[in-house]
Amino acid sequence: xxxxxxxxxxxxxxxxxxxxxxxxxxxxxxxxxxxxxxxxxxxxxxxxxxxxxxxxxxxxxxxxxxxxxxxxxxxxxxxxxxxxxxxxxxxxxxxxxxxxxxxxxxxxxxxxxxxxxxxxxxxxxxxxxxxxxxxxxxxxxxxxxxxxxxxxxxxxxxxxxxxxxxxxxxxxxxxxxx
Numbered sequence: 602x603x604x605x606x607x608x609x610x611x612x613x614x615x616x617x618x619x620x621x622x623x624x625x626x627x628x629x630x631x632x633x634x635x636x637x638x639x640x641x642x643x644x645x646x647x648x649x650x651x652x653x654x655x656x657x658x659x660x661x662x663x664x665x666x667x668x669x670x671x672x673x674x675x676x677x678x679x680x681x682x683x684x685x686x687x688x689x690x691x692x693x694x695x696x697x698x699x700x701x702x703x704x705x706x707x708x709x710x711x712x713x714x715x716x717x718x719x720x721x722x723x724x725x726x727x728x729x730x731x732x733x734x735x736x737x738x739x740x741x742x743x744x745x746x747x748x749x750x751x752x753x754x755x756x757x758x759x760x761x762x763x764x765x766x767x768x769x770x771x772x773x774x775x776x777x778x779x
Contacts, residue, residue, distance in 0.1 A: 602667070603716055605708040610664035610678055610716065613654050617665045617674050619645050621652040624697045625677070634731055634758035635695065652677065659683065662716070666696065666709055675700040678709050680717055680726075688724035690717055694737070706740035714744060714775050724772050731756065732764030746770045 602609040622645045626632055633640045636651075643649050655663060660683045666675040676696035683690040694709045717723045730737045732751055742748065746768040754762035 605712040607708045609667045613663050613665045618652045622650050625695050692726050692728050707743050710740050710744040718772050718775050726770045728768040729765050732766050741768045
């Protein structure tokens, strides 16, 4: 487990899958805006659940987010599109509804940065998020990310095109924060 101040990132356990699936994936409106793939009905026990434990892959690292004080499952986090040649990856988080608004997002972003930079030896981390996802944008900026631009109406989600904010953080910028 990689620990932050309030949360830890650990391997996904099989018992996490049903909780994450029912609280995150089955929230169709939120999932449709957050994911680049269209939502489709997938049963909780399906091997196609986006939360099902996957075989080892070098281009994605899945984590479950655990609240350190209580060991409760707070959500999921991942580095995806890990490119070891260019030493870059994309960062994503999703907290269960009952854990949102507690300031955990910043801690999750910081711990993912530690994993990406210190453990994986990456040079750049990037976030693409809905332009109106102020909680993610705020957490990223507080963690040291730079708002690099807005992709106007580039994402389709639940019946409308939305802007995407692009934020980036380089290793030397992260290293200077510690």
